Amino acid sequence: MRRCFPFASMFAAVSAAGFAQVEIPPGFEIVEAVVSDYHIQWPSLNDCGEIAYAQKFSGSWWTAEIMLYDNGRIVRITDNDVLDSGVDLNNSGDMIWQRGITSLNAHQVILYRDGVETLLQDGERILAHASINNLGEAVWSRFRWEMCPLLSDLYLFDGRKTEQIHTSELMLQQTEINDAGWITWMSTDFCVSPWAGTIQLYRDGIVVDLPSFHSQVQGPRINNRGQIVWDAQSDLELWEDDDTRIILDTVDASVPNIGDTGDVYFARSDWDRGTWNAWLYHPEKTGARLYRLSDDQYSVARGSVNGWGEVAWKNTLDNRDAVVFMRRVRTGDSEFDDDVDLRDYAVFNKCMTGPVRTDGLCECRFLDQDYDGDLDLADFARLQNAFDSL
């Protein structure tokens, strides 16, 4: 079944936020990309700087719609009376999300590509967390039976058809897939006391348990380097090269996500303020460095990291939700090699749009120095002023 929904659009409120003790990696700046009086679910950020998220338009989840932020503009992707949530976005702009029509517990998997919705799967069983990679492959899980004994199925959409690739007598959820087709998820047994969780990896048709120092683990995220990060009873664990290590053991971290640069975003408790702050674990040749991305009364939740090291996360204060975006500072250096040279001029020549707002600038956005959604002579003038090397 294919369904197509009309677009509605609005402009995002982009303003520099005040962060007192924030330490931002060099070459980045932090802005509020989206602000709403209603609930915003976690953002999904792609390499084009687009951010997909679900947002309610009242207190009810039945008003939730899928939204897309792109270089300063927000587009409403869905406009309906059903429940849309849990969106994931790839670098092609394809999205996958969950839809509930008869129940708050979602039961449909929706693929959105080129403005067209496709229903990938429908069913009465509870659906948990859909994810899509840059090849258009998608994964999700369903609970055949949510009470003990548990029973779950894992599904893969390979771009043409959907097949069940794994079944478990435990609860499988929070599935994630990378471009190599590696799939990770949280396998949880809530039928034992205390409940036990394992992070599992599906690779080349085989499912393996990833080792952990903890018995209750959840929220795995995988990148295209094959690194997997997860929350282990408020520690953070990273698995790579068949080995697991704790990268943060302060028992106050939560909801990590990892980008292809190896940067790990996570929320960390600020015991003085009594709230959650945004942090970044940045791997360096000599080890790793931690950056505190927020230090204010706002409390952060899940975030997303792209291949440029940019990060989007959700923050909340009272009835105000926002998507905060740590983005690349636009200097005219399109490839971030610390100069503005003829290569950047060549990129500009290829990207130039004229004075017309253009969606999907993707990597060309780094040359949109006045953030008006186009690459025109105003941007070219800035590029000329920034020119510093041949």
Place this chain on the structure above:
Amino acid sequence: MKVAKIIGFGLGLGLVMLSLFLVIPGIPAIATNPNATLLVDCEDVNTTCFDGPGTSWTVGDNWNHGVPDSTKIAVIPADDDGDEHFDVVIPGSTTAYCKTLTIEDEGDDRSTLFLTGGSTLVLGDGGTLTSTLDGQFDLSVHPGDPGTLKINGVHTIQGNGGVIALNKGSVIEEYTDGDDKLILKATSTCSSQSCSMTLHGDGYIKVNFDNRAYVVADDHIRLENRAKTGTDDGWRIVNDAGTFTVSTQITGASAWYVDSDSALNEIDLIEEAGCVLSTGPVTLYAGVLSCECGTTFCTSGKLTWKSVQAGGGTTEPRIRATPRLR
């Protein structure tokens, strides 16, 4: 031959009769408080907050910081301004954990946690902690099996209009040993039921229990295993043809109140086991206070034992001591 001992009420049963016409103010009906405030927000440190859209406790995507474990404060919010509340379900036979639990109630929006039959919630991490229930916590809904709330440590559940409903013989018990203890109290100094905590229904309270709020036997509440106590803020109320079955020692200053609404209301001290050694007042408007053989009901509090007009007739409250039959 042993007989049940009914000691106290001043100087014994003879003097009990003298206090027939002494009455205490009626208790307020169960009601939620429209002025309940949002005590804990989702922004708080080390909190995981339920934000849906699904209803299951065990689905990680439904929480903003993942499924609660014993290190996390679990919050089920309600927001009147946003016209939002959640009905969260712990699925049958599963075991859920949290360090503390907050169920909010704000204006017209009241959140509820349902413990499905056979499931368990372990509350606490072994330390001294406080949970806040302004909303509703229902132990055991469909199907017919009881649910279990286990208390890990010394745990205070405070509330402002909050309700814990035991259904189908659900159980509140200790997680580890006799050092585990549940304290039930109002969040504020308010003493009326509408702004305190209420625990009622059909179930067992097996854990060490300090009642500073309202325990209402509107079905069948069994006080057993570990000792129970309470302060003078605490009430034990029987109404709606309900029964308190007592088979453990009860001390403290909490009041006993048997309502006039049914002749079937009953406080029943089980043979050889029940023992009330308290200082709280006793009010008996209908039904039976029954002390089986070997039990003790002793209080230095005032007894009000009075027939009243109710249901188109006059109640006949009784005190019954049952000798052992050989």
